[in-house]
Amino acid sequence: MTIKLAINGFGRIGRNIVRALYESGRQNDIQIVAINELADPKGVAHLLKYDTSHGRFAFDVSHQAPYLNVAGDSIQLFSEADPSLLPWQALDVDVVLECTGVFHSRQDAQKHLNAGAKKVLFSQPADADVDATIVYGINEEELASSHTIVSNGSCTTNCIVPVIKVLDDAFGIESGAITTIHASMNDQQVIDAYHSDLRRTRAASQSIIPVDTKLARGIERILPKFHSRFEAIAVRVPTINVTAMDLSVTLNQDVDLVKVNEVLSKAASGRLEGILSYTEEPLVSVDFNHDPHSCIIDGTQTRVSHKRLVKLLVWCDNEWGFANRMLDTAVAMLAAK
Incomplete structure (x- = not known):
């Protein structure tokens, strides 16, 4: 059975989802039937075809109202601010990928359901009352067929x-502590300009900028046993893609560097293959651009202090890896029993 998806919001994640679908060759199993985006359709087609981070799309893209044509497939385009007015029932949409970055509540998602979609998947953290928050590879088995609103x-x-x-x-x-070293995002300024966060009033290309993060809360939501046991801070750096995470944890037993890296390497080639990757090559951030894994361990940077304090450097393409997981989770939502 072919899964029918609709995308609401065609920004960085929305466009990368389309690219990931076609580049992975999954379009026989997953069909994108509609995109809702308020921007000009010519811009929609242009930015799908040409991308500063990920290069030129390998598939043909054109726009002929009211369709976006991708590799011979016609995707219907809409420009509707109110999700409840979208024709999801007529299009038999299985899952709406909610990628605007604006909506995050159950009430917001309900508008898509009222319009006829069967399920909604947020591309960002959502309010606590959604049916589930999924990190694919870790807890997708918790999904149930009754879950209609998922983050x-x-x-x-x-x-x-x-x-x-x-x-x-x-x-x-x-316990643990994390520093996220994140690429710049489009909520920052090209040159100094007003923003409610005074740090984000400053030019993104000229500073390392501390920003708020709710990562510790996100960890607790997936792994409740770690309630109040992790803290996190985040900075934005003047690059346009790829993120590094500095993870420090205190373990419950003595370890050494070899033992830690061995466990991580085995996980990468075992049960988390395709989700977690491990490398000991001398790589830099740009080398992880367009990497579909959720996380890549740089084993050369692992450190162990006093046998129990472990520090790791973990990389991810914060756009491409996440876009691939959106597809994985959407499929898992419909397969849930």
């Missing part, structure tokens, strides 16, 4: 939670 978490929870789970399963974790 895919954030790119950073998808990056760090698998690593935490592997370490906790192997050694037990007492």
